[in-house]
Amino acid sequence: MQQLSDEGLDSAKIMRVVNHPVRMRIIQLLAVRPMSWKELSTELGVKTGALYHHLDTLEKIVTRDPERRYTLTKLGQEVYQELNVAKTPAQSMQAIERAMKRRTFAGSLREVFVPRALVVSLTSTKPRAAATLAVVSALVVGLLLFSGDELILFSFSPSSDVLVSVGTYVGSLVVVSAAAYVALAVAFKERGEALTLLASTSLAFVPLCVFGGLLHATYAGTPPGSGGFPLSVLSDTAAVTVIFAFFQAWGAGVIGAGMSAATGLRVEKTLVVSLVVLYASMLVVLVQGGRLA
Numbered sequence: 001m002q003q004l005s006d007e008g009l010d011s012a013k014i015m016r017v018v019n020h021p022v023r024m025r026i027i028q029l030l031a032v033r034p035m036s037w038k039e040l041s042t043e044l045g046v047k048t049g050a051l052y053h054h055l056d057t058l059e060k061i062v063t064r065d066p067e068r069r070y071t072l073t074k075l076g077q078e079v080y081q082e083l084n085v086a087k088t089p090a091q092s093m094q095a096i097e098r099a100m101k102r103r104t105f106a107g108s109l110r111e112v113f114v115p116r117a118l119v120v121s122l123t124s125t126k127p128r129a130a131a132t133l134a135v136v137s138a139l140v141v142g143l144l145l146f147s148g149d150e151l152i153l154f155s156f157s158p159s160s161d162v163l164v165s166v167g168t169y170v171g172s173l174v175v176v177s178a179a180a181y182v183a184l185a186v187a188f189k190e191r192g193e194a195l196t197l198l199a200s201t202s203l204a205f206v207p208l209c210v211f212g213g214l215l216h217a218t219y220a221g222t223p224p225g226s227g228g229f230p231l232s233v234l235s236d237t238a239a240v241t242v243i244f245a246f247f248q249a250w251g252a253g254v255i256g257a258g259m260s261a262a263t264g265l266r267v268e269k270t271l272v273v274s275l276v277v278l279y280a281s282m283l284v285v286l287v288q289g290g291r292l293a
Helices: 011-018 021-032 037-044 048-057 074-085 089-100 105-113 116-122 126-147 162-188 194-219 237-263 267-287
Strands: 062-064 070-072 149-152 155-158
Touching: 011 021, 021 037, 021 048, 021 062, 021 070, 021 074, 037 048, 070 074, 105 116, 105 237, 116 126, 116 194, 116 237, 126 149, 126 162, 126 194, 149 162, 149 194, 155 194, 162 194, 162 237, 162 267, 194 237, 237 267
Parallel strands: none
Antiparallel strands: 062 070, 149 155
């Protein structure tokens, strides 16, 4: 299925995507007003499977509003406006290129901390999702062994046993993925793709494990009381807690992106579920007595 993602979002691809009579009609209809699935199906007269295909192909151009009606994204509105005034395919291509360049800094920053497009790319097929899970899991376990930590949800504490580090990672991976799956089913009546959830959850652990590795590398072999940056910052408990919370939030953002990729739901909705996981992990830190490394 040809889907738009931020990695491959260029004017040539958008031209290929929108250059279809049904998809052009969808854009024209939604440019007038948001429409429900039933309204679109009735207006277009296409089968359910075909309509799903066209809407999925128009990812990043078409989205759903809080009332679950289909509507154009900001990019979709710009593409519609530019195509509406273009006289030739060449002019259409140039118009889309202009629209693509209007990306904001906030939008680019969001793709770093809530990388839905990256997750979609890494899990677009089952073999790719399985490979992503294997590679990222190896990276996470390597970081845990390097820092000498064990992972408990989005928290970690010291561990001197390799099997404990591996076991707690696997347990956290299964628990968080299962919690996301159940939450999606309960809150949104959606069944997420299990392999996508597992792969994205493993990716969500990377920021926290990187933080643990940085702490270990910073303090390893350093006499107590040594100054200088970053030791002066990391010796401050409040500063470490803030940085820790930042990496936790980053991981929650990746989880939210993964749930969105696994179900097709808007990431704004799935982030709510990922925040619940984040709050649960904060509780774990309190139970552990606030030990971070």
